[in-house]
Amino acid sequence: MSENLAYSDAYAATTSAHVLGADEGAVLLDVTVFYPGGGGQPADTGWLRTDDGVTFPVTGARKSGDDIWHLVEGDLPAVGASVSAELDWDRRHALMRTHSALHVLCGVVWRDWGASVTGGNMEPLAGRMDFEFETMAGELVAEIERRVNVEIEADREIRVKVLPRDEAFAIPDLIRTKINLLPAGIEEVRTIEIVGLDLQADGGTHVSHTGEIGRVRVTGYESKGRINKRIRIEVLDR
Numbered sequence: 001m002s003e004n005l006a007y008s009d010a011y012a013a014t015t016s017a018h019v020l021g022a023d024e025g026a027v028l029l030d031v032t033v034f035y036p037g038g039g040g041q042p043a044d045t046g047w048l049r050t051d052d053g054v055t056f057p058v059t060g061a062r063k064s065g066d067d068i069w070h071l072v073e074g075d076l077p078a079v080g081a082s083v084s085a086e087l088d089w090d091r092r093h094a095l096m097r098t099h100s101a102l103h104v105l106c107g108v109v110w111r112d113w114g115a116s117v118t119g120g121n122m123e124p125l126a127g128r129m130d131f132e133f134e135t136m137a138g139e140l141v142a143e144i145e146r147r148v149n150v151e152i153e154a155d156r157e158i159r160v161k162v163l164p165r166d167e168a169f170a171i172p173d174l175i176r177t178k179i180n181l182l183p184a185g186i187e188e189v190r191t192i193e194i195v196g197l198d199l200q201a202d203g204g205t206h207v208s209h210t211g212e213i214g215r216v217r218v219t220g221y222e223s224k225g226r227i228n229k230r231i232r233i234e235v236l237d238r
């Protein structure tokens with residue numbers, strides 16, 4: 001089992017670790033900062049560096065049970081080696097801003113239009129969310145963008161918690177999102193709360209305050225049917 005600092009501290013950009021396994025282009029560490037992907041957020045990239053100065057580029061990561069494997073092309077570090085695991089922080093931080101921006105969008109659209117989210121996806125500084133949003137129309141684009149940026153400028157705190165299953169399932173705000181899709185056996189639920197705006201069950205990495213997102217531009221929307229609407233955003237510097 002790999003300990004992943006990303007779940008408790010999204011700002012951990014590097015850690016020292018030991019290689020537990022190396023197999024077919026992938027490296028298992030005892031502790032890592034790499035997010036393995038999930039919930040629409042892509043896996044991190046970065047580097048593993050050995051104490052004697054050899055660098056192995058990491059092109060991605062994936063989860064296998066409780067293990068996190070780092071995808072490395074070419075030579076692999078030896079099992080037992082000590083390495084530092086280091087994120088491509090610019091890319092990760094851009095993903096944290098984007099992921100948090102999508103939560104703000106989700107919170108605003110639910111609060112002001114009662115539309116619930118059905119899915120989403122992102123790359124650094126661009127993302128999309130799908131809503132059950134029958135009344136979505138072109139003239140709402142500018143208004144949604146304005147209200148999202150109001151919440152960003154309010155610099156709301158974003159809190160991470162891990163709750164026992166029963167406690168999480170008793171929170172009405174969580175039940176409207178994807179919590180019902182969680183595996184039956186899961187005992188703890190990680191939650192992300194934008195204080196006063198949004199609460200979701202979520203495994204990803206986020207910034208600590210909405211102000212750090214910068215600014216959001218709603219770049220458009222598409223109808224995926226009468227009810228289902230996809231909204232696209234871009235994340236810009238303030």
Ligand SMILES: [Zn+2]
Pocket residue numbers: 099100103192202203204205206
């Ligand atoms: Zn999230």
